[in-house]
Every structure is written in structure tokens, then in C-alpha cells.
Amino acid sequence: MKGLKQRIDRIKPDFEKGGRFEKLHSVFDGFYTFLFTPNETSSSGVHIHDGNDSKRTMITVVMALLPCCLFGMWNIGLQHYRAIGELDHSFFELFFYGFFAVLPQILTAYIVGLGIEFIVAQLRGHEIQEGFLVSGILIPMICPVDTPCWMLAIAVAFAVIFAKEVFGGTGYNFLNIALVTRAFLFFSYPSKMSGDNVFVSLGGSQAADSYTGATPLGQLASATEPGTVITNVLGDPLSFSDIFFGFYSGSWGETSTFCILIGAAILLFTGIASWRIMGSALIGGLLMSVLANHFATDLYPVTFLSPLQQLCLGGFMFAIVFMATDPVTACRTNTGKYIYGFLIGAMAIVIRCYNTGYPEGAMLAVLLMNCFAPLIDYCVVNANVRRRLSRSEIKNS
Amino acid sequence: MNLKKTFLPLVNPLSKENPVIVQVLGICSALAVTAKMEPALVMTISVTAVLALSNVIISLLRNTIPTSIRIIVQLVVVAALVVIVDQVLKAWNYEVSKALSVFIGLIITNCIIMGRLEAFALNNRPWQSFLDGIGNGIGYGVILVIISFFRELFGSGTLMGYQIFPQSWYEAGYMNNGMMILPPMALILAGCIIWVHRAKNKDLQE
Numbered sequence: 001m002k003g004l005k006q007r008i009d010r011i012k013p014d015f016e017k018g019g020r021f022e023k024l025h026s027v028f029d030g031f032y033t034f035l036f037t038p039n040e041t042s043s044s045g046v047h048i049h050d051g052n053d054s055k056r057t058m059i060t061v062v063m064a065l066l067p068c069c070l071f072g073m074w075n076i077g078l079q080h081y082r083a084i085g086e087l088d089h090s091f092f093e094l095f096f097y098g099f100f101a102v103l104p105q106i107l108t109a110y111i112v113g114l115g116i117e118f119i120v121a122q123l124r125g126h127e128i129q130e131g132f133l134v135s136g137i138l139i140p141m142i143c144p145v146d147t148p149c150w151m152l153a154i155a156v157a158f159a160v161i162f163a164k165e166v167f168g169g170t171g172y173n174f175l176n177i178a179l180v181t182r183a184f185l186f187f188s189y190p191s192k193m194s195g196d197n198v199f200v201s202l203g204g205s206q207a208a209d210s211y212t213g214a215t216p217l218g219q220l221a222s223a224t225e226p227g228t229v230i231t232n233v234l235g236d237p238l239s240f241s242d243i244f245f246g247f248y249s250g251s252w253g254e255t256s257t258f259c260i261l262i263g264a265a266i267l268l269f270t271g272i273a274s275w276r277i278m279g280s281a282l283i284g285g286l287l288m289s290v291l292a293n294h295f296a297t298d299l300y301p302v303t304f305l306s307p308l309q310q311l312c313l314g315g316f317m318f319a320i321v322f323m324a325t326d327p328v329t330a331c332r333t334n335t336g337k338y339i340y341g342f343l344i345g346a347m348a349i350v351i352r353c354y355n356t357g358y359p360e361g362a363m364l365a366v367l368l369m370n371c372f373a374p375l376i377d378y379c380v381v382n383a384n385v386r387r388r389l390s391r392s393e394i395k396n397s
Numbered sequence: 398m399n400l401k402k403t404f405l406p407l408v409n410p411l412s413k414e415n416p417v418i419v420q421v422l423g424i425c426s427a428l429a430v431t432a433k434m435e436p437a438l439v440m441t442i443s444v445t446a447v448l449a450l451s452n453v454i455i456s457l458l459r460n461t462i463p464t465s466i467r468i469i470v471q472l473v474v475v476a477a478l479v480v481i482v483d484q485v486l487k488a489w490n491y492e493v494s495k496a497l498s499v500f501i502g503l504i505i506t507n508c509i510i511m512g513r514l515e516a517f518a519l520n521n522r523p524w525q526s527f528l529d530g531i532g533n534g535i536g537y538g539v540i541l542v543i544i545s546f547f548r549e550l551f552g553s554g555t556l557m558g559y560q561i562f563p564q565s566w567y568e569a570g571y572m573n574n575g576m577m578i579l580p581p582m583a584l585i586l587a588g589c590i591i592w593v594h595r596a597k598n599k600d601l602q603e
Contacts, residue, residue, distance in 0.1 A: 148570060162585060188576040 005036060026121040030128030054170075058133040060270050064263035065137055065322065071259045072252035073098035076145050079200045079249050083233045085208030098145075101201050102252065105140040108149040112156045113139075120165050131170030131177070131328075132160070138178035138322065141253025142315065142363075143185060144198040151192060155184040175370045176329050179363050186363070194218070194359065199249040200233055210235040215250045216243075217314045217352065221359040223301040230313075243312045254318035257311075264321045273325035276334060277341035281320035284345025285311055292353045302353045316348055319362035329370045333380040340376055344369045406517070406529035410536035412598070417540040418591045419601065422508040427541055428583040430500050434557050437545035438538075439493045443486065443501060445534025447478045448510050452530035455518040462519075471514045472505065479504045509537055544586045552577030 014020045015028035033055065077094030080101075081087065113132040121128045139156060140147075159180040164173040186193045196213040212219065216230035216238060229237045232248050242248060246256025254260075267273035289310035296303040311317060324330065324344045331340040344365050351361025358364065416422045423444075430440045454474050455462075462470050483501045486494040494501065504510065513533055518526040549555055551574045554562040562571065576582050595601050 150570075151572075154574075184576060187579060188574045189572055190575060192572070 026128050055130050058130050060272050061134045064266040067259035067262045068253045071256045076101050076252050079233050083200045083207050083211050084205040104149050108152050109139045109156050110136040112153045113160050116160045129170035135177040139181050142182050142251050145201045145252050146198045155181045158184050176326050179367050217359040220301045221356050254315040257317050260317045260321050276337040277325050280338045280341030281324050281345035284342035285349050288346040288349035314360045315362040319366050323366045331373045331377050333377050336376040336380045407532040410532040415536045416509045416533050428580040431545035431583050432578050434545045434549050436496045437541040441538030443482045448534045449530030450478050451475050452518040452526040453523050455514050456523040456526035459519050476505050548577045
């Protein structure tokens with residue numbers, strides 16, 4: 001490591017003002033601070049001393065995502081071999097099937113997204129911002145495994161340019177980048193983003209006879225007769241432990257509630273995600289699903305799911321742990337966080353239950369509340385101002 | 398110099414005072430009719446015709462209209478012209494007329510028309526007003542055509558109804574972008590045009 005640092009320090013003057021590669025300063029700086037702690041300290045004023053810069057924050061989130069990511073890869077393999085009727089494959093065969101299925105998508109997301117970030121940083125003379133480190137891994141995780149890479153590339157480019165760079169780059173986006181990417185894909189190429197054929201990778205093989213490709217929520221949304229039982233890809237009914245540990249088909253990062261809870265524990269322990277948002281979203285979702293279950297009708301089959309199943313199926317948990325808590329797009333005030341989280345949880349279940357066109361509502365719920373977050377903050381701040389003003393007036397008079 | 402001044406109302410709205418991307422008027426119809434190029438072109442011609450003729454008529458009447466009821470007079474003139482355009486369109490191109498549906502009738506409420514009548518025709522001579530109407534109509538149409546070009550090309554793979562992307566592309570996995578057909582994409586495209594336009598005209602930047 002020391003040798004590497006000496007070597008890099010030797011070429012550093014080339015990238016500084018007046019050096020040969022002055023134009024590439026931001027690229028150099030980006031890689032330099034990626035490898036080493038920057039050597040700059042503040043020289044004036046009072047500062048809180050903490051090594052927790054945005055790079056470390058991002059890396060912690062990526063680490064929290066790892067359990068979901070690794071499980072998701074294994075689960076892709078599991079669903080694939082179940083779908084083609086070969087049940088006797090080893091753990092590593094399952095894992096590496098999934099790994100190689102999603103590797104091109106992860107690479108596409110990172111190359112396109114970081115490429116645009118680098119170019120924009122060069123054009124504006126900024127430092128390279130590291131916001132895309134998390135988005136790049138989140139984006140493939142919330143898309144179906146069979147999403148073509150060129151679609152992903154277009155969607156990532158759209159999201160990074162129009163949801164982030166246009167508003168000023170990392171930290172200024174008012175919508176979650178990963179969800180904008182998914183929403184763009186969802187509205188642009190609906191046949192590749194929903195339905196029965198995209199969530200399980202068949203890899204060109206013939207499917208087994210009892211195969212169902214629809215996700216559990218998809219099965220319910222398109223159910224015609226009452227009393228439909230949700231099944232896995234083989235057509236066997238799903239038990240609660242299957243649902244909790246995630247042995248069913250879906251966007252590959254989101255299925256395992258267990259792994260998401262591990263991630264949530266990491267985020268909460270390190271203090272990176274807000275427990276207020278996560279907790280109130282959970283309560284919102286729970287209340288709404290209890291209500292929906294209480295007034296369940298045949299017209300909306302999803303309402304028959306028990307509240308626990310509602311929370312563990314689909315992208316709900318993933319959305320409230322990793323999407324809703326994005327500090328840039330969420331509310332800033334503490335009261336606002338409770339309102340914001342609660343509405344995300346409730347809205348996700350409402351969309352999922354009562355709009356049969358969308359089997360899953362978590363994406364739309366988070367995006368909608370992203371738009372309202374500044375308004376909620378504004379109201380909270382103003383209410384506080386009014387309260388304190390009225391208090392002072394009473395004293396004066 | 399004099400010639401340049403005469404044609405200023407015709408040239409100005411094309412770029413520096415473009416009704417859509419600088420004054421941000423007529424956005425509603427720009428979002429609604431631009432999914433295909435043909436309706437966009439027909440809409441352009443209709444708006445240009447109504448705008449030029451109503452400008453001339455109001456300009457001729459400008460000294461006799463009492464100020465207190467001028468809006469009503471303008472509306473009557475515009476409404477009459479729109480009805481004529483609607484009937485002509487139904488007679489000559491019924492398909493497109495159906496595709497445009499209420500938006501021909503809604504030309505009456507197009508902000509560009511009322512805006513030009515108020516801002517220009519009430520104070521200028523008929524020939525100038527006529528040029529101003531033609532210029533604003535074309536300025537509006539240019540934006541519509543650009544937006545509809547991209548929306549039809551990437552949303553349906555066609556231009557003016559002719560297929561552009563060969564069938565082999567679709568077999569290789571290419572798909573039309575469904576988002577392009579939806580109105581939000583028209584707004585984003587209009588935003589892109591404004592972006593490019595402001596980048597080229599530094600004096601328009603705020």
C-alpha cells in the first residue's frame with residue numbers, strides 16, 4: 001500500500017494546476033480519495049471531526065446491500081433450475097448461474113452511470129461525487145433478471161442526466177435515482193418489466209410442466225377466482241418461511257426479507273439510515289394492510305394477504321429500508337420524517353391492493369413521497385415558526 | 398434597414414421570442430398532439446391560419462373596438478375562425494381531424510392566440526399583424542415538429558406513418574419506447590429544446 005501511495009504521489013503534480021493533465025484533475029482526485037483519506041484539514045472555524053465522509057457513507061450502504069445481493073444471485077440460480085425442472089444442483093452452481101446472469105447488468109449500470117458522472121464533473125470542473133456507488137448496485141437489484149442491458153443503459157443515462165445532473169448533481173436530486181431508472185423502464189418497456197416471463201431467467205431452456213413465472217403478487221393481481229393460493233415457480237404453495245427468507249421469484253434483490261433486515265440492522269447501527277423513516281413506514285404499511293385485510297373483497301384479491309405476508313412479499317421491505325431512507329430525497333425535519341415514512345408505507349399497500357394494474361406499489365409510493373418531501377418539510381418548519389411566534393406574543397401582551 | 402424592420406415580426410418569433418420555448422405559451426397542445434408527426438403538422442397549419450387571420454381582423458377593427466369589451470370581440474373572431482378550420486379539416490382530412498379531436502376546438506383557448514391579439518394586433522397595422530401571426534404560428538410549429546419527430550421515431554419507430562427502423566431490429570430485440578408516447582416525455586423534450594436554445598442564446602439566460 002505504501003509503495004502504491006508513493007507512486008501515485010509522484011504523478012500527483014501532473015494533475016494539479018499547471019500540470020500536464022490539469023484537465024483530468026477531477027478524475028485523478030476521484031480515484032485518489034477513493035484509495036486514500038484526503039490529506040486536507042480545515043484551517044479555520046469550528047468543525048465536527050469525523051471521518052464519516054460521503055464515500056464512507058456510500059460504502060456502508062453497499063455493505064448493507066451485500067446480503068441481499070448475494071442471496072439474490074443464489075436465488076436467481078434456484079429459480080432458474082427449479083423452473084427448468086433440475087433440482088439436484090449444488091450451492092455454487094446456483095450462485096454462479098445467478099452471478100453471471102446479473103454481472104452484465106451491474107457492469108452496465110456502473111459504466112454508464114459513472115461515465116456520465118465523470119464527464120459532467122470534467123465539464124463543470126467539479127470533484128467527482130460518489131452518489132452513484134450505491135445507485136449502480138441498487139438499479140440491477142430492483143429490475144427483473146432478464147432486463148436487456150441496452151434498456152438498462154438508456155434508463156440509467158436518462159435517470160442520471162434528468163433526475164440528477166440537471167438539478168446539480170449528487171445531493172441535489174429530489175427523486176431517488178434508482179427508482180427513476182426503474183420507473184423509466186417500467187413505463188417505457190412494460191412488457192420487459194412486468195408480467196409472467198421476466199422475473200425468472202430460463203436461459204433458453206424449456207420450462208418444466210408445472211412452471212409459473214408470475215411473482216406471488218402478480219399471481220394475485222391477475223387472479224380471477226377468489227381464494228387463489230400464492231405459489232412458487234413449481235406451483236407449490238408458499239409457506240411463511242419461504243416468503244420470509246425469499247425463496248420465490250421477483251426483482252432479484254428484493255425477495256428476502258431476512259437479508260433486508262440484516263441490511264437494515266447495519267444501516268441503523270451505523271446511524272446512516274433514519275430509524276424514524278423506517279419505523280413509521282413499517283407502521284404505515286402494517287396499519288394499511290390490517291385495514292385492507294379487514295375489509296378484504298373478492299374484487300381486490302391482494303387484500304386477502306395477511307399483514308405479515310403483505311410486508312414480506314414484493315419490494316415493500318426493500319423500498320422502506322434502502323429507498324425511503326435515502327437522506328437526499330427524504331424529509332429533513334424529524335416530524336417530517338414520521339409523516340413521510342408513514343405515507344410511503346400506507347401508499348405502497350394502497351397501490352398494491354387497490355390498483356390491479358400495478359402488482360407492486362412501493363416504487364410509485366416512494367417516488368410520489370419524494371415529490372412531497374420538500375412540502376412536508378416546509379409545513380413542519382412553518383408550524384414550528386408559528387408556534388414559537390404565538391408563544392412570544394402571549395408573553396409580550 | 399426598413400425592409401428588415403418590416404419583417405421583424407415574422408423573424409423574431411422563430412427564435413428570440415419563440416412562443417413555446419421562450420414565452421412558454423401553448424404548452425398544453427404541444428404535449429397533447431405531438432405523439433405523431435402528422436397531427437402535429439396539421440395542428441401547426443391550423444393554428445397558423447387562425448392566428449394570422451384573427452390578427453388581421455382584430456388589427457382592422459382595432460380603432461373601433463371599445464377597450465372594455467375587447468376580449469369578447471377577440472373571442473368571437475377566434476371562435477368563428479376555429480369553427481371554419483374545424484369544418485375544413487373534417488371535410489378534407491377526417492382521420493387526422495378525429496385524431497386531433499377536441500384540440501382543434503381548444504385552439505380558441507390557446508394562449509398564443511390571445512397573447513398575440515392583445516400584445517400585437519391591437520397596436521399594429523394589418524400587414525404587420527399578418528406577418529406576426531404567420532411568424533408566431535411557424536415558431537410554434539417548429540417546436541411541435543421537433544418534439545413530434547423524436548416522439549414518433551422512438552415511440553412508434555415511424556415518421557409520418559412510414560416505418561423507419563427495419564423489422565430486423567425488432568427481431569434482434571429492439572423495442573419501441575412506450576414512455577415517448579406518454580405526454581410527460583413531450584415536456585422533457587421541450588425542456589431539452591429550451592436547454593439547447595438557451596445554451597446557444599446566452600442573452601436569454603436568467
